[in-house]
Amino acid sequence: xxxxxxxxxxxxxxxxxxxxxxxxxxxxxxxxTPQDTHYPVCDGNCGYAPTIVVPGIFQSQSRMYDDDxxxxxxxxxxxxxxxMVNLTKGDIVKIAFKxxxxxxxxxxxxxxxxxxxxxASIASDVLSGNAKDTxxxxxxxxxxxxxxxxxxxxxxxxREYIYRTIPLSGFxxxxxxxxxxxxxxxxxxxILDLADELYDFIQQVKAETGHDKINLVPISxxxxxxNALFECYKDExxxxxxxxxxxxxxxxxxxxxISKIISEGFVKSDExxxxxxxxxxxESDQQWLAYLVxxxxxxxxxxxxxxxxxxxxxxxxxxxxxxxxxxxALTCSGDYDKMVEKYLSGGKRDAIKDEIETYHRAQVNRIxxxxxxxxxxxxxxxxxxxxxxxxxxxxxxxxxNADGIINVSSESxxxxxxxxxxxxxxxxxxDGTYGTSTPEHSYISPDRIIDATAGALCDTTFxxxxxxxxxxxxxxxxxxxxxxxxxxxxxxSVRSYPDRFPQFNTGRVSGEMxxxxxxxxxxxxxxxSEADKAELNAAIAQCEAQLATTVVDLEAFNAxxxxxxxxxxxxxxxxPAEPEPPAMTALTKxxxxxxxxxxxxxxxxxxxxxxxxxxxxxxxP
Numbered sequence: 001x002x003x004x005x006x007x008x009x010x011x012x013x014x015x016x017x018x019x020x021x022x023x024x025x026x027x028x029x030x031x032x033t034p035q036d037t038h039y040p041v042c043d044g045n046c047g048y049a050p051t052i053v054v055p056g057i058f059q060s061q062s063r064m065y066d067d068d069x070x071x072x073x074x075x076x077x078x079x080x081x082x083x084m085v086n087l088t089k090g091d092i093v094k095i096a097f098k099x100x101x102x103x104x105x106x107x108x109x110x111x112x113x114x115x116x117x118x119x120a121s122i123a124s125d126v127l128s129g130n131a132k133d134t135x136x137x138x139x140x141x142x143x144x145x146x147x148x149x150x151x152x153x154x155x156x157x158x159r160e161y162i163y164r165t166i167p168l169s170g171f172x173x174x175x176x177x178x179x180x181x182x183x184x185x186x187x188x189x190x191i192l193d194l195a196d197e198l199y200d201f202i203q204q205v206k207a208e209t210g211h212d213k214i215n216l217v218p219i220s221x222x223x224x225x226x227n228a229l230f231e232c233y234k235d236e237x238x239x240x241x242x243x244x245x246x247x248x249x250x251x252x253x254x255x256x257x258i259s260k261i262i263s264e265g266f267v268k269s270d271e272x273x274x275x276x277x278x279x280x281x282x283e284s285d286q287q288w289l290a291y292l293v294x295x296x297x298x299x300x301x302x303x304x305x306x307x308x309x310x311x312x313x314x315x316x317x318x319x320x321x322x323x324x325x326x327x328x329a330l331t332c333s334g335d336y337d338k339m340v341e342k343y344l345s346g347g348k349r350d351a352i353k354d355e356i357e358t359y360h361r362a363q364v365n366r367i368x369x370x371x372x373x374x375x376x377x378x379x380x381x382x383x384x385x386x387x388x389x390x391x392x393x394x395x396x397x398x399x400x401n402a403d404g405i406i407n408v409s410s411e412s413x414x415x416x417x418x419x420x421x422x423x424x425x426x427x428x429x430x431d432g433t434y435g436t437s438t439p440e441h442s443y444i445s446p447d448r449i450i451d452a453t454a455g456a457l458c459d460t461t462f463x464x465x466x467x468x469x470x471x472x473x474x475x476x477x478x479x480x481x482x483x484x485x486x487x488x489x490x491x492x493s494v495r496s497y498p499d500r501f502p503q504f505n506t507g508r509v510s511g512e513m514x515x516x517x518x519x520x521x522x523x524x525x526x527x528x529s530e531a532d533k534a535e536l537n538a539a540i541a542q543c544e545a546q547l548a549t550t551v552v553d554l555e556a557f558n559a560x561x562x563x564x565x566x567x568x569x570x571x572x573x574x575x576p577a578e579p580e581p582p583a584m585t586a587l588t589k590x591x592x593x594x595x596x597x598x599x600x601x602x603x604x605x606x607x608x609x610x611x612x613x614x615x616x617x618x619x620x621p
Contacts, residue, residue: 044210048175049243050150051168051486052205053182054198056220056249057330059165060184064129065141084129084140095122106304110608116307120315127316130188132323135351144184149208152177166219167473170483181205187221188324191359195228202241213243215486220406220469223250224329224359230369231362239376246485247382249403249472251330252366253410256402259331260394262317263339266309268395270604273297273305275595280392288584291591295598301606301614317343325355332410333363367413367456379492381460381485383478384411385467385507387449389420401449405469408450412463415455423448434458441495445504452503459493466554467507476510477550499551506552513561517543520564523573532571539564 064072064080071079075088098118105113131139147154151162151172162182163169172180183201185194205214218226226245229238267273274297278290297305321327322343331339336356344353362369370380385403392398401408401417408417416431418424430437430444430451435458437443443452445463452458467475481501484491494503520540525533542560568574602610 042176042210044212046175046179048179048487049213049215050179050181050205050209050211051171051175051215051217052198052201053162053166053168053180054216054218054222054225055166055182055184056222057187059219060186061145061161062186063143063145065143067141080129083127084142085126086129087126095126098122107299110301110304110606112304112307115304116311119308120311123312124315124319128319130186130324131319132188134323134349136190136323136325136355138188142186144186146184147182149181150178150205151180151182165473166217167476167479168217168483170480171486174483174487179209183222185225185326187326188320189326190355191224191228191325191329192232192355194225194326195232198225198229199233199236199238202238206241213241215244215246216242217246217248217482217486218250219248221251221326221330223247223252224254224326224363226250227252227362227366227369228329228359230373231365232358234369234372239373239378242373242378244379244381244486245373246482247380247411248478248482249383249385249406249411249469251406251410252413253363254330254332255405255410256332256400256407257390257393257397257405258327259335259339260397261313262321262331263335263342264394266313267393267397271599272392272395274599274604277392285580288588288591291588291595294595295591298598298602298606301609302604305606323349323352325352325359328352328356329359329363333360336360336363370413370456379460380457382412382455382457382462383481384408384415384461384463385469385472386417386463387420387447387465388468388507403467403469403472412452412461413456415453415458415461416451418449424451441498441503443503447504450504459495461503462494462501463504464507465504468509471509474509474511475507476514476547477505477508477552480550501550505550506554508552508554508557510547513543513547513557513564516561516564516568517547519573520568523571528571532567535567536571539567 102114102118106115278293282290388403390397390402431454435453546560
């Protein structure tokens, strides 16, 4: 249930302003206190460029401060994080009392009796911690925990947080922790200020390490900061500061998920809203609730449901999106004009508009800037996920290929991909803009979903099928690929090590297998039968073999994991998975049947719409 609440919150936020799938405020930013200061002794001659990781959205720790500079704590005595939500039991009671009258009145009169305004107000208030004024300044006192020096100089808590967030300890084992840096930021901040801050950080790292060039690893939202950096500092020679840039699922042209919701509104499809939306958003053990929501929606007229959604999205857009240029940077360049017309006309946000115009230029110039830097010697690489459908929050989402959060064309700098569930036509001819397939290497993926020749980094982009954006950090193959790209100067293209790192691979999440494997190795086998001992060791060996490979066979991977789990269950070292109670299975099937039947026989509308014969299609604004 906790995971469901987290995920639903992320989706509501996405629908309103952002994704999934974090920081400088009115006061000085929070700072992580380093350990004894010490600098590398390699003097820039160790053969490994120091690396700065620019993490993704909400991968930095933020803090809110009161007027006396004290950290604001939540009801459990812990610092507020990410969205600065602080709901006590009393707050929840107040929300319930605030909403009960408009809800009951709306149900009674089957018309919006203040419900849409109330829901929008509650959503805005709950998520107002990172609200900004029309000049782009935080209203509340928000700061970020900064790691001002290398991982080697972080305290244990900082080091643990960094490695948990971005599992690159393998890089530190090769190049040293004093060559790994973590650039934290506020995901609601000024995109141009962050570009300035990152540029200064690069100069600091060069001075500290003695190296004249560094590696940059922009992840997800970090790609937008890289865009701004490359545009704003190209005349200052930022290319001379860089050795390699390794993008990991970067939002280089924003996210269509965010862009479409902010520019066009939340999902308008009748079939999606009354059918597939909630089952897609909720976990497998919550499907009964998803179908119950489908049914409960019909207690309200369609117009009211529509109005509640639109007002809530608009309210959250005003609270979290419009005044945050970092959020603007997560929208697609093609939607820029209509979004400026919708949100920045009238002159009251001229400071925001000026900054957004600068970033839009950086976004439009992203490919030209990259190619210019390549000519100056910077090596660029890209890691892209594909064939994981968008969360169904906007019209036509299944017509595109994505990783749940970011569309393939954005991550890959223009690669062509078939819609989810489809392949490129049989008579398809590759685009060929940035490369041409040969008998030795095809840039068309084996599953005929991706044409990499249309991507600006055609020869240095790696694709992982079926990988969820939010779980990319738990894909050990992607992390190993990134580490080798950062430490092996002979790794120059997708052709360098095709037996270990092919251009087209399959996504996986290895955390559960690793944890199970570590536990299995600690088991005292002296009391086991010879047959069970042999099976346990064989299962351990099979899992180790799977984790050793970087060419993923998902079926073999899952088979190895299941084999190990099964023997652990057999010898009593792990409880068997509990099947869903028959009553819950029956309830889910019944609610699904009822939900589907209502859509077929009543259409996409509320019960009162049926009674009064009202229109059964959305009335779009």
